[in-house]
Amino acid sequence: MLSQNIQNALKGNSVIRAMFMEGKMMAEEIGAENVYDFSLGNPATPAPASVNQAIKDAVDELDSMELHGYMANAGYPDVRTAIAENLNKRFGTDFGMQNIIMTVGAAGGLNIILKTFLDPGDEVIAFAPYFVEYRAYVANFGGKIVEVSPNLDNFQPDLVDFEQKITDKTKAVIINTPNNPTGVIYSDETMTQLGEILSKKQKEYGHEIYLISDEPYRELVYDGEKERFLTGFYPNTIVGYSFSKSLSLPGERIGYVVVPNEVSDAKNVQTAIEIANRQLGFVNAPSLIQKAVAKCLDEKTDVAYYDKNRELLYGELTKLGFDCIKPQGAFYLWVKSPLADEEEFVQIAKKHHILLVKGSAFACPGYVRIAYCAAFEHIQNSLSAFAKLAEELGLKKA
Numbered sequence: 001m002l003s004q005n006i007q008n009a010l011k012g013n014s015v016i017r018a019m020f021m022e023g024k025m026m027a028e029e030i031g032a033e034n035v036y037d038f039s040l041g042n043p044a045t046p047a048p049a050s051v052n053q054a055i056k057d058a059v060d061e062l063d064s065m066e067l068h069g070y071m072a073n074a075g076y077p078d079v080r081t082a083i084a085e086n087l088n089k090r091f092g093t094d095f096g097m098q099n100i101i102m103t104v105g106a107a108g109g110l111n112i113i114l115k116t117f118l119d120p121g122d123e124v125i126a127f128a129p130y131f132v133e134y135r136a137y138v139a140n141f142g143g144k145i146v147e148v149s150p151n152l153d154n155f156q157p158d159l160v161d162f163e164q165k166i167t168d169k170t171k172a173v174i175i176n177t178p179n180n181p182t183g184v185i186y187s188d189e190t191m192t193q194l195g196e197i198l199s200k201k202q203k204e205y206g207h208e209i210y211l212i213s214d215e216p217y218r219e220l221v222y223d224g225e226k227e228r229f230l231t232g233f234y235p236n237t238i239v240g241y242s243f244s245k246s247l248s249l250p251g252e253r254i255g256y257v258v259v260p261n262e263v264s265d266a267k268n269v270q271t272a273i274e275i276a277n278r279q280l281g282f283v284n285a286p287s288l289i290q291k292a293v294a295k296c297l298d299e300k301t302d303v304a305y306y307d308k309n310r311e312l313l314y315g316e317l318t319k320l321g322f323d324c325i326k327p328q329g330a331f332y333l334w335v336k337s338p339l340a341d342e343e344e345f346v347q348i349a350k351k352h353h354i355l356l357v358k359g360s361a362f363a364c365p366g367y368v369r370i371a372y373c374a375a376f377e378h379i380q381n382s383l384s385a386f387a388k389l390a391e392e393l394g395l396k397k398a
Contacts (some may be wrong), residue, residue: 004138006278008354030353036382037355041331045306045373046300068287073274075102075256075285079294083256086297087088091229099260101273102285102375105253106216106242110137112276113238113257115214116269118143122171127157129334129364131180131214143171147363155184155334157323160194160197165202172210173198177228178217181362181369183327183336185225189234195234199341208236208264216242216255217330219300224306224326235262238269242295244332248301306331309372309379316383317378321395327363331373334359337366348392352385 034342058067076078077097083086084095102110120142124133137202139147146165151158157175175194177186187196195211202209213230218241221227231237242255260271277284313333314326323336335356337345342358342365349356349368361366 035353036385039355039357041371041373042374043373045248045301047248050296050299053294054247054295058291067155071284073278073284076290079290081292099258101257102290104259104282104285105255108241108282109240109255109257112273115276116139116272117171122170125165125173129181129362132361134174150364155182159247163197168205170209172212174212176214178329180295181327181332183330183332185328191233211237212238214239215239216245220244220303221329231260246300252289254285254293309376313372313379320390333370333372335368342366349389352389354385
């Protein structure tokens, strides 16, 4: 008999993945060129050529036993040192090898952080809308997600609601900027106020409250926005990062966690996260790709490619009468449902072979997410279908 936990997980299985698989089946029936699948945040840009070359060089030049063998649970020392030095150069930080733990993607990183801190019944705050899997990650360790309502004007966090939601059971807060699903970047003003609130609440309750910064989209920013590294806003900040988006490597499952020295009891936290990496069965991050990314830390995917997609899709959908939040980062467009029931909107879009993800999957009903990390031609070809959808919904004459 299945465990109760996995039975609950089956009931809440990822809407995003389900839509993605539905798109695959639809493509088999009518041809992939006739399906406009915007469900999954799967990068369409290739990994930089330097990444492929670094993989080849590692295989050709490194000792096989070193390259394919075990290493410390935190990862190769030279890789961790390279990442620390790169962050110091880019963001003015002061990290060393000890501050970096290599992880199996951002998901693996978030899970080992949460295992380190959560006891059953502890609460973790997330700002709606948020990545759907946060719920599962917190539930893995007996924790409870507490949702902060969104500010529907600009989708910056509602800090009044946030402060009211913090309790003595609050152990951590997860933040994601640039945000999936809205593409909004949380401002320095927002982050400063958020840090002040957390500092006040830590003193009030007499225990640490950790800010977990989930940063897979850090480098994907537009319109002159700067890349932000959030450890400077609040001392008890721990960063989870993935190369999935910045280097278009989602299938390689490679990332890292940063535990700054300013974190309370930092050395024990660093060691505990390494132990969690082993106890959860990750053991260590994949060895070959660790060596490869360490050689490519100044590389990033073609952000201009996504920017071109962003401008086309936002501009055309707005003309058609859709109400959209213009993304500042990541590669998602957040669209207000023209219908009171967003599920009905998603189903009508399917009739036109457009696959969208409903906002309730991100704890924010009344909206849908469009992942525009697709071929430019794919987006161009979808516009006639969006025009027919707008016409059916009475938004504007197509």
